[in-house]
Amino acid sequence: MTYEEFADSRLGALLRYAVMLTGDPHQAQDLVQDTMVRVQLNWRRVARTDSPERYVRRMLTNQYVDWRRGSWARRVLLRGEPDAAVPAPTDHAQSAVDRDQVWSWLSRLPRRQRATLVLRYYEDLPDAEIAEILGCAVGTVRSCISRALATLRAEYVEACS
Amino acid sequence: MIEDDLRAAFARHETLTPPTGPLRAAIERTVVRRRRRRLQLRLSGTALALVVATLVGFTAFTPDRPQTATLLPQPAASTPTGALNVLLVGADGPADRPYRFADSVLLVHVPADRSRLYLVSLPRDLEVSIPGEGKDKLNAALFLGAGEPRPDLARGYALIRRVVSDTTGVRIDAGAVLTSPVLRRLADAVGGVPVCLPAEVRSAHTRRVFPAGCQQLDGPASVDLLRQRYGLPDGSLDRDRNAQRYAAGLLRRVDERGVLTNPVLLSTLLTQVGTGLVTDPGETSLPALLSVAAKATGAAPVAVVLPVKYGEKPSYRFRLDPARGPGFLTALREDRLGEWTAAHPDQVTGLG
Numbered sequence: 376m377t378y379e380e381f382a383d384s385r386l387g388a389l390l391r392y393a394v395m396l397t398g399d400p401h402q403a404q405d406l407v408q409d410t411m412v413r414v415q416l417n418w419r420r421v422a423r424t425d426s427p428e429r430y431v432r433r434m435l436t437n438q439y440v441d442w443r444r445g446s447w448a449r450r451v452l453l454r455g456e457p458d459a460a461v462p463a464p465t466d467h468a469q470s471a472v473d474r475d476q477v478w479s480w481l482s483r484l485p486r487r488q489r490a491t492l493v494l495r496y497y498e499d500l501p502d503a504e505i506a507e508i509l510g511c512a513v514g515t516v517r518s519c520i521s522r523a524l525a526t527l528r529a530e531y532v533e534a535c536s
Numbered sequence: 537m538i539e540d541d542l543r544a545a546f547a548r549h550e551t552l553t554p555p556t557g558p559l560r561a562a563i564e565r566t567v568v569r570r571r572r573r574r575l576q577l578r579l580s581g582t583a584l585a586l587v588v589a590t591l592v593g594f595t596a597f598t599p600d601r602p603q604t605a606t607l608l609p610q611p612a613a614s615t616p617t618g619a620l621n622v623l624l625v626g627a628d629g630p631a632d633r634p635y636r637f638a639d640s641v642l643l644v645h646v647p648a649d650r651s652r653l654y655l656v657s658l659p660r661d662l663e664v665s666i667p668g669e670g671k672d673k674l675n676a677a678l679f680l681g682a683g684e685p686r687p688d689l690a691r692g693y694a695l696i697r698r699v700v701s702d703t704t705g706v707r708i709d710a711g712a713v714l715t716s717p718v719l720r721r722l723a724d725a726v727g728g729v730p731v732c733l734p735a736e737v738r739s740a741h742t743r744r745v746f747p748a749g750c751q752q753l754d755g756p757a758s759v760d761l762l763r764q765r766y767g768l769p770d771g772s773l774d775r776d777r778n779a780q781r782y783a784a785g786l787l788r789r790v791d792e793r794g795v796l797t798n799p800v801l802l803s804t805l806l807t808q809v810g811t812g813l814v815t816d817p818g819e820t821s822l823p824a825l826l827s828v829a830a831k832a833t834g835a836a837p838v839a840v841v842l843p844v845k846y847g848e849k850p851s852y853r854f855r856l857d858p859a860r861g862p863g864f865l866t867a868l869r870e871d872r873l874g875e876w877t878a879a880h881p882d883q884v885t886g887l888g
Binding site: 382386387390391394395398399400403404407408411412415416475477478481492493496497524527528531 | 538539541542543545546547549550552553554556559560562563566567570571
């Protein structure tokens, strides 16, 4: 597979994944751009792996989790409200607000926890594969997810009471 | 439940995803820019850097350019003649650490007669003029050039190369920055590096004790030794001398293994060292550099620390020794280091 073929077929999916990780289209673009630049510069090594896609996803996830130096990581979004660009679903209004609250709560989670949630509930990956992407044990993935869910549930209780 | 809400939230926000077209174009632009700027990091650059590393082992390699600077590299058709000067910069830590200083600066001088190599250490505390920054220590040049918050060692190298060139009056046409991980891999790849120390060195960072006398250092021990300056009688100057001893040992090791003249061995070694090496190949090809290196390893190298004196104020900075410094630099520029070292045997580092 050439880099071009890879980018043609996988860039969209990676970008969607980055949006779920960062919660912000601009940060997602920066994240994917930084990762894909490295991918292209090191394409031969990436192509040698069993699954280039999994390898790149791992690069992107690690960059998201680890990157403390970059400017985007420190960028503060001055927009606390749910994004207006998201089309309101046909459900009644209150439920839509509730669910966008879930989205905004996600942004308060530690990055690693958010990454596990995205990998499990958006990418629908099995725990073993999530562990491989994050470079940790399966047990760590499970405890990460349960801690993240517990945090979200606590937010739920607080919002509803 | 919360899981279903999460799935729904993710699915609903898929519409946030921007189009891929502009992103694809931005990636291409960045790659093109970085490939150009990165001084050919991966291909010939890595190979060249390895040559640099083989020559001195620690910092960077710079062959003398026969003509004034041109925008495009000349096709390196023939073996370079005339004296060569190679700059090796040793920097602590991984390539993307935000703050990083050039704590070993080694200029490798290959005389026109290729009789031997001269290892000239430039003390990191030497006071130099840094373009745009005023007076500072030499080791700050790498850090100031690399920038923040995302340091670029290639730019750091470019600045320190200019500073060294301005300070010594020597032209520098190629070079490299070697970080600790690169050095560690290199030392392990050649099967350890022999070093002969005149006195015991106790690590301030680990429990290692390097006894006086000759020993073989693996990768981690190499990095450890090259960091030590506390407790040495002459501080960072003694560390520079140990770096020279190390460089001489590494050079001998690489030469013994035939890497300089065997492309297959060289290629294997390059693969083992991997990435992270920032190099400036200048205008010389790898085979040309190798042939020069192989010719000059016939005799043991001679190592000298640039003659310096402490400045008057307690700034911990060195100035060029007014008595011996200018003469040394003239000898370096005029390719007469053989005469100079013969006349000043007390300035030559014993390599054991």
